[in-house]
Amino acid sequence: MRIKAKKNFWSDKKVFITGHTGFKGTWISLFLKELGAKVFGYALKPKKKNNLYLILNLKNYINKSYYGDILDKKKLTKVILKEKPDIIIHMAAQSLVSESYKNPVKTFNTNCLGTANLMEIARNINNLKLILVTTSDKVYDVRNNKVFKETDYLQGKDPYSASKVCQENVVYSYFKSFFYKKKSILTVRSGNILGGGDFSDDRIVPDYFRAYFNNKKLEIRNKHSTRPWQHILDACDAYICLIEKFFKRCNDKNEISWNVSPKNKKNITVIKLIEKLNNLSNKKIKLSTTKKKYVETKELNINSNKIKKYVNWSNKIDIEQSIKLTSDWYMKFLNNKNNPYKITISQIKNYLLLR
Ligand SMILES: NC(=O)c1ccc[n+]([C@@H]2O[C@H](COP(=O)([O-])OP(=O)(O)OC[C@H]3O[C@@H](n4cnc5c(N)ncnc54)[C@H](O)[C@@H]3O)[C@@H](O)[C@H]2O)c1
Known part of the structure; x- marks a missing residue:
């Protein structure tokens, strides 16, 4: 398109974004404003500057x-009924694996019950056509050496991953029980995201730039791990293309x-990513290896043949450009x-312009 x-x-769409104060929520809010949508946000007020x-x-x-908790159903209901969105993008989440080990119950509450609250409210919004939920x-x-497709078995090995599996089940049950042939509902499983402006703890890119600008060593857990890194703009574009496709008709199972x-x-390793960032910033950052605080898989691979085939979506920027845009930001x-x-x-x- x-x-x-x-x-x-x-231009005539009202989009309600939960988690708009987060890394992805901020980027997609601006992306959608640039496309002319009316954007409303609901999330916790950021704690860090x-x-x-x-x-x-x-x-x-x-x-x-709006600032509010996804678990505050009364407030969330009031706000959604007031704004009457056509589309909801659900990004509010406890989004870190490391935090989920410290606070598993909070992670399950936010990611599972928070999603259930939203689904329940969505049932009563007549003009609402589509809900997109970002999972992972x-x-x-x-398991290593396996490339996952959408029909593969779901199972989370840590509280964050398990909360996302639970979130998928909440969404599926609402689809089967209430939304089928009435509203579209999508869960999107993306990999690790690169891009400017992520200041989260325990993520490799923010950790790199914190170490770079504070002249500290970069602590890494496993330099040979690989992840399907992609740029935030490609991720936003995929969400947007899916919404455009399924806004026009209700989806099926x-x-x-x-x-x-x-x-x-082939996905690149953590060490390769660091070398590429070093080349762009002209500095060889010192590394220290920390003991793994929790179990992490060495390889993670998913295939996106389905979205290519049915939505004609594929990424517009490759890994080199993604790292360059991130470093530039x-x-x-x-500086x-x-x-x-x-x-x-x-x-x-x-x-x-690439589209
Ligand atoms: N960033 C990634 O690499 C990545 C990869 C795969 C999936 N995801 C998923 O994408 C979504 C967004 O990720 P992100 O990186 O922007 O996360 P983030 O941590 O930067 O932002 C999370 C957002 O959720 C909000 N939030 C958290 N708890 C809340 C609560 N109880 N009530 C209301 N709002 C609450 C925060 O205020 C913030 O706006 C999450 O669902 C995450 O699991 C992220």
Whole structure:
């Protein structure tokens, strides 16, 4: 679809994003604003100053930003009934594996019960056509040397992954019980995301730039691990293409879950990613190996043949460009070279030209 047609589609749509104060939520909010959608957000108020939503001052660029807990059903109901969205994108989550070991019950509450709250409220919004829920590639019964497809068995080995499997089950049960032939409902399983403005703990890119700018060693757990890294703009684009496809008609059972991963022949290792970041930043960062705090799989591979075949979506930028865009964002921002909003919006605008 050309940009003009895309803008025509989005210009009259009201999109309600949960988790808009997070890394992905902030990027997709701006991406959708750029396409002309009306964007409303609901999430916890960020606790740390180093947060993309605050850095960009996102609340000034979207239609309305609400702070609240996904578990506060009364407040969430009031806000959704007020805004009457056509589309909901559910990103609010406890999103870190490491945190899920520290706070498993909080992780299950937020990711499972929070999703159930949202589904329950969505049942009563008549004009609502579609709900997209972001889950994870970690829902699969992860084993090395296997490439997972959507019909593979789901099983989480840690509280975060298990909460995402539970989230998938909540969504499926609402589809079968209430939404079938009434609303579209999609769960999207993406891999690890690269991109500027992620300041989360225990993620390799934010850890790299924290170490870089504080002249500290970068602690890594397993330098030979590989992940299906993809750029945040490709992930947003996949979500948007899925919504465009299924807004027009209700989906069926086989169209609920979608893998979204890059089409690299081989995923790169953690150490290769670090070398590429070093080359771009002209600095050889010192590494230290920490003991693994928890069980992590060495390889994680998912295939996205389904979204290619039925939605004609594939990634627009390869791993080299993804790492370059990510590095550019942090280097410009951390060296105070550009206004962070300008850096982000220019990456979005340039990405849209690739379509
Ligand atoms: N970033 C990745 O690499 C990645 C990969 C696969 C899947 N995901 C999934 O994508 C989604 C977004 O990830 P992210 O990286 O932007 O996470 P993030 O941690 O940056 O953002 C999480 C968002 O959820 C909100 N939130 C958390 N608990 C809440 C609660 N109780 N009530 C209301 N809001 C709450 C936060 O305020 C924030 O806005 C999550 O579902 C995550 O599991 C992320």
